[in-house]
Amino acid sequence: MLTSQLLAKIGVADVRYLTKKGLYQVVTHLAELNGFNFNAVNYKVNSIELAKEVCHNLHLEYLDFKTLDLCGILYKSEKSTSIALNSRRSAGGRNFDCMHELIHYWLHGEEAFYCSNKLEPSSTSNYFEWQANEGAAQFLMPYQVFIPAYCRLKNSLSVTHNEGEANKEIVARLQRRFNVGKKSVEIRIKSLEHEIKHYINGVPIGELEILSANK
Numbered sequence: 001m002l003t004s005q006l007l008a009k010i011g012v013a014d015v016r017y018l019t020k021k022g023l024y025q026v027v028t029h030l031a032e033l034n035g036f037n038f039n040a041v042n043y044k045v046n047s048i049e050l051a052k053e054v055c056h057n058l059h060l061e062y063l064d065f066k067t068l069d070l071c072g073i074l075y076k077s078e079k080s081t082s083i084a085l086n087s088r089r090s091a092g093g094r095n096f097d098c099m100h101e102l103i104h105y106w107l108h109g110e111e112a113f114y115c116s117n118k119l120e121p122s123s124t125s126n127y128f129e130w131q132a133n134e135g136a137a138q139f140l141m142p143y144q145v146f147i148p149a150y151c152r153l154k155n156s157l158s159v160t161h162n163e164g165e166a167n168k169e170i171v172a173r174l175q176r177r178f179n180v181g182k183k184s185v186e187i188r189i190k191s192l193e194h195e196i197k198h199y200i201n202g203v204p205i206g207e208l209e210i211l212s213a214n215k
């Protein structure tokens with residue numbers, strides 16, 4: 001877990017009360033600490049390699065979970081870290097799932113996490129699930145990189161494709177670009193829709209206001 005000094009340094013008193021904007025600041029800091037730069041050409045993260053570098057004494061397993069809904073398990077102890085990923089999910093899906101577990105690893109004090117993509121709304125553990133999902137999305141597909149890439153594709157493909165085909169092709173290309181699953185890209189586009197609108201209306205990427213879903 002991140003030390004309280006580190007959180008204080010980036011102005012976070014308590015991870016339980018992070019807004020989307022605050023969470024993105026924490027994730028940006030985490031990415032920088034681990035040597036990533038959102039301005040790099042072809043920004044792409046392999047979260048499994050990253051987990052091997054950062055997790056204390058990592059045991060990583062790929063398990064046949066029987067259901068696609070169970071994405072990953074994280075168990076932290078004094079001696080070691082265990083992450084189990086679902087071998088039935090795609091490579092891109094597992095890249096997202098492992099990043100999700102890394103966000104728990106860094107931010108959340110609990111010992112064990114059983115992560116499913118079937119969420120019950122409004123409990124504390126689901127707030128942590130929201131943070132892990134939104135944090136993983138920002139680490140793997142930073143809005144600073146994702147929004148311009150999305151808009152460039154939208155512009156060029158809308159000339160040659162009808163809207164439905166263009167949207168499919170945009171998702172497929174962004175999946176490859178960021179090494180994530182189809183669903184992760186679709187959710188990312190949806191969750192950034194206000195920011196995308198403002199960007200299209202001329203707000204520079206560095207000046208976009210990050211809005212929480214309820215705003």
Ligand SMILES: [Zn+2]
Nearest residue numbers: 113115129132
């Ligand atoms: Zn989780």
